[in-house]
Amino acid sequence: MGHDHGHAEKRHGPGRNGMEYMFDVNHFTDSLRMSCPDLLLIRHMEQTDSSRRRGLLPEHLFTNIPTSGLEHPEEWPIRLEAWIEEYMPSYPEKEPIIIDLEQSFLHYPTHSDGHKFAHTFGNILKFRPDVRRLATTTLNKLSEWYDIPLNVSEPIMKPSFMGAHLQTDNPFLEERHNSGVAYAHFPSQTAAYIEQAISTKIPLIYVASGNLPEIHKLGLQATASKIAITHKEDLLKDKDMDALERLRWDQRALVDYLVLLKAQDFAGVGHSSFSWQVVMTRHEGGDKAKGVLESDVWSDGLSTLYGVRSSYVESSECMWS
Numbered sequence: 220m221g222h223d224h225g226h227a228e229k230r231h232g233p234g235r236n237g238m239e240y241m242f243d244v245n246h247f248t249d250s251l252r253m254s255c256p257d258l259l260l261i262r263h264m265e266q267t268d269s270s271r272r273r274g275l276l277p278e279h280l281f282t283n284i285p286t287s288g289l290e291h292p293e294e295w296p297i298r299l300e301a302w303i304e305e306y307m308p309s310y311p312e313k314e315p316i317i318i319d320l321e322q323s324f325l326h327y328p329t330h331s332d333g334h335k336f337a338h339t340f341g342n343i344l345k346f347r348p349d350v351r352r353l354a355t356t357t358l359n360k361l362s363e364w365y366d367i368p369l370n371v372s373e374p375i376m377k378p379s380f381m382g383a384h385l386q387t388d389n390p391f392l393e394e395r396h397n398s399g400v401a402y403a404h405f406p407s408q409t410a411a412y413i414e415q416a417i418s419t420k421i422p423l424i425y426v427a428s429g430n431l432p433e434i435h436k437l438g439l440q441a442t443a444s445k446i447a448i449t450h451k452e453d454l455l456k457d458k459d460m461d462a463l464e465r466l467r468w469d470q471r472a473l474v475d476y477l478v479l480l481k482a483q484d485f486a487g488v489g490h491s492s493f494s495w496q497v498v499m500t501r502h503e504g505g506d507k508a509k510g511v512l513e514s515d516v517w518s519d520g521l522s523t524l525y526g527v528r529s530s531y532v533e534s535s536e537c538m539w540s
Contacts, residue, residue: 239347240470241346241347241469241470241473242344242345242346242347243344243345243346243347243348244262246343246344246345247343247344247345248260248262250342250343251343254343264317269314269317270308270314271307271308271311271314271315271316271317272316272317272318272319273306273307273317273318273319274318274319274320274321275302275318275319275320275321276320276321276322276323277295277320277321277323277326277327278323278326278327280295280298280299280302281294281298284326285533286530286533286534287328287533287534287536287537288325288326288327288328288331288534288536288537289326289327289328289331292327292328292331293331303316303318325492325534325537325538326537327537328536328537329536329537329538329539330536337539338503340539341539346473346476346477347470347473349462349466350466350470350473350474350477351477352462353451353455353459353462353463353474354473354474354477354478355371356455356459357451357454357455357474357478358371358478358481359371360454360455360456361380361425361449361454364449364454365380365423365447365449367379367380367423369481371481373481374480374481374504375480375481375482375483375501375504375521376481376482376483377483378421378483379481379482379483380421380423380424380425380449380482380483381412381415381416381419381421381423381424381425381482381483381484381485381486382424382425382426382427382478382479382481382482382484382485382486382497383412383424383425383426383427383485383486383487384426384427384428384475384479384485384486384487384488384491384493384494384497385405385408385409385412385426385427385428385430385433385434385437386408386428386487386488386490386491386493386494387403387404387405387408387430387433400490400526401515401525401526402488402489402490402515402525402526403488403490403526405433405436405437407525407526408488408525409437409440409441411486411525412424412437412486413440413441413444413446415484415486415523416441416444416446416484417444417446419483419484421483421484422445422446422447423446423447423449424441424446424447424448424449425449425450425478425479425482426448426449426450427450427451427472427475427476427478427479428450429468429471429472431450431452434448434450451463451471451474451475451478472493476493476496476497479497479501480497480500480501480504482501484521484522484523485497485498485501485521485522485523486522486523486524486525487522487523487524487525488524488525488526489515489517489524489525489526489527489528489531490526490531492538494524495524495531495535495538496538497522498510498519498522498524498535499535499538499539501521501522502519502521502522506520506521508520508521510532512527512529512532515527515528517531517532
């Protein structure tokens with residue numbers, strides 16, 4: 220999200236970090252202990268060399284992976300057992316078998332384990348306490364500044380504001396010089412977002428973006444339509460702003476994510492996994508109306524994504540909400 224960081228870090232992250240970098244570790248461990256009291260949970264493990272320790276990218280156990288995810292995910296435990304038999308030596312028996320699972324992205328169809336599990340399993344994770352506090356403070360400041368009564372405990376607050384994810388510097392698109400991707404650039408994105416705000420009669424847009432100059436540019440553009448533009452850097456002051464600035468770019472994006480979940484309406488872009496994640500989580504908090512793709516615009520009545528291909532919709536079936 221931050222535009223002062225390299226493309227490689229944006230796409231792949233800053234390297235391996237502990238869970239506490241993004242999440243509330245105590246909540247995670249407490250949730251596991253409550254759900255699986257017999258599970259042995261090791262909070263820290265040294266980097267040791269052992270013939271019984273190997274890395275594994277989960278989808279490498281399959282040869283064919285369509286955009287909708289693994290065709291037979293129920294086979295994964297069987298294939299894992301066969302992989303262990305083939306690649307893990309049986310001795311020394313006193314050493315534990317350790318498998319370092321590498322990052323897997325949009326390959327496991329989450330609903331294969333049932334709708335209820337797909338939409339509750341993610342509850343074992345919560346974002347860091349400081350991120351949650353900053354998101355709540357942002358919403359409260361928005362309520363005060365724009366004189367909008369808000370109940371932040373509601374999954375989606377109505378009436379409130381429109382949320383928008385402005386992403387015009389996507390490195391994945393730039394690497395391929397794919398300038399023809401619909402809604403990949405500032406003019407098309409902002410025109411769509413302003414038109415959506417006008418049609419829904421919402422005079423305030425909260426914008427999530429790491430590119431502050433483009434947020435300010437959007438603010439000037441929206442003035443002609445009598446629409447106000449705001450963002451977390453505009454709302455947070457003093458010690459709250461200091462706390463935000465201590466976070467890295469991807470941690471700051473979590474604040475935006477939590478704010479966008481609460482918006483009355485949301486607009487994003489189809490080539491962004493961040494936009495999709497917001498949409499999927501909002502969908503579960505709303506009336507769960509089925510999303511419809513018309514031309515290249517997807518909407519479920521609560522959120523709208525621009526520049527969507529049918530393959531993007533298929534890939535969304537592999538997202539946790």
